[in-house]
Amino acid sequence: MIKDTNSIGIVLSGGKSSRMGTEKGLVKWQGKTLIEYSVNCLNAVCDDIVISSNNKDYNYLNFPVIKDEIANCGPIGGIYSCMKNVIADYYLVISCDVPNVPTELFKDLLKNIGDADLIYAVDSMGKKQPLVAIYKRSCFSTIETELLNGNYKMMKLLEKIKHKEYLVTRDLKYYHDNILSNANSPEDLGKL
Numbered sequence: 001m002i003k004d005t006n007s008i009g010i011v012l013s014g015g016k017s018s019r020m021g022t023e024k025g026l027v028k029w030q031g032k033t034l035i036e037y038s039v040n041c042l043n044a045v046c047d048d049i050v051i052s053s054n055n056k057d058y059n060y061l062n063f064p065v066i067k068d069e070i071a072n073c074g075p076i077g078g079i080y081s082c083m084k085n086v087i088a089d090y091y092l093v094i095s096c097d098v099p100n101v102p103t104e105l106f107k108d109l110l111k112n113i114g115d116a117d118l119i120y121a122v123d124s125m126g127k128k129q130p131l132v133a134i135y136k137r138s139c140f141s142t143i144e145t146e147l148l149n150g151n152y153k154m155m156k157l158l159e160k161i162k163h164k165e166y167l168v169t170r171d172l173k174y175y176h177d178n179i180l181s182n183a184n185s186p187e188d189l190g191k192l
């Protein structure tokens with residue numbers, strides 16, 4: 001168990017990177033590894049950061065690397081394992097492949113979460129982005145129950161949590177066409 005904090009950043013990097021063909025978070029883009037953009041995005045808005053991964057190569061970042069406690073259940077398994085190992089009120093979650101997400105977006109998520117247990121970004125096409133999101137401690141037991149029952153589908157799980165959506169529109173002063181775009185493959189990197 002890591003020390004108690006009010007807010008913890010979870011940088012998800014425990015996927016298979018099959019489309020990228022090499023460990024996605026460690027791919028260089030514009031001078032930095034992809035995961036460094038995600039770490040930098042959260043660093044200014046949370047008390048501490050953990051990396052959710054089974055890969056020791058992330059130790060170079062000097063943040064705790066937390067392994068998945070239940071294998072093969074996707075990003076929600078990573079979120080669960082970090083919530084289990086670190087007690088905090090707020091968990092700011094970002095995947096390792098969205099280098100254009102600005103810190104301001106997380107500030108807005110924090111401002112808008114209110115009495116919901118979860119707030120996540122929704123892109124201008126209406127696509128839900130539960131990996132650019134804030135989860136409160138209060139949804140841990142729901143996540144745990146669902147995972148222990150073998151329900152790993154992120155979108156289904158969202159329905160069970162009292163949530164809010166935050167629409168990322170052109171009106172936001174920090175808007176960028178690729179603000180929420182993720183890089184799954186080498187081709188995607190060229191489009192960011």
Ligand SMILES: Nc1nc2c(ncn2[C@@H]2O[C@H](COP(=O)(O)OP(=O)(O)OP(=O)(O)O)[C@@H](O)[C@H]2O)c(=O)[nH]1
Nearest residue numbers: 012013014015016017018019052074075078095096
């Ligand atoms: N901790 C953890 N993170 C995961 C897991 N699966 C995916 N992620 C992370 O969740 C985010 C979105 O996942 P995907 O885009 O599907 O990444 P991926 O599984 O590595 O990629 P593909 O193998 O190409 O599907 C990325 O930051 C992944 O590293 C998992 O099982 N555990």
